[in-house]
Amino acid sequence: MANVTLTDNAYDIVERIDQQKRRLKVAIMGFFLPALLCSAMSGYIYLVYSHQKGGLSDTKIAAIALLAFMCIILLGIAVKKLIKFSKLNNKLNRIEALEETIYKEVLKFQAD
Numbered sequence: 001m002a003n004v005t006l007t008d009n010a011y012d013i014v015e016r017i018d019q020q021k022r023r024l025k026v027a028i029m030g031f032f033l034p035a036l037l038c039s040a041m042s043g044y045i046y047l048v049y050s051h052q053k054g055g056l057s058d059t060k061i062a063a064i065a066l067l068a069f070m071c072i073i074l075l076g077i078a079v080k081k082l083i084k085f086s087k088l089n090n091k092l093n094r095i096e097a098l099e100e101t102i103y104k105e106v107l108k109f110q111a112d
Helices: 006-050 058-111
Strands: none
Touching: 006 058
């Protein structure tokens, strides 16, 4: 049986945080791209139907509003994931700074 040290556990935690960071990047793009597509479609539909001879009917306005609402929901989820990504990134930066400090202290101790 291998001895699991505190250092091994710390590196495992850092690796899991890094994997979560990668998954969040994919999830953020997975929400931002459909949100942009949805907003472009609702803008295009509004422009097409507002310049027609009949104008905008209630059903067309409802469809445009539904697309805009879906876009807002997708953007909200993407922003929430972006905030989580930022927090994870800050944690990783602090851990890396601590790791660098410990490494320098060990090298200074060995040099003495």
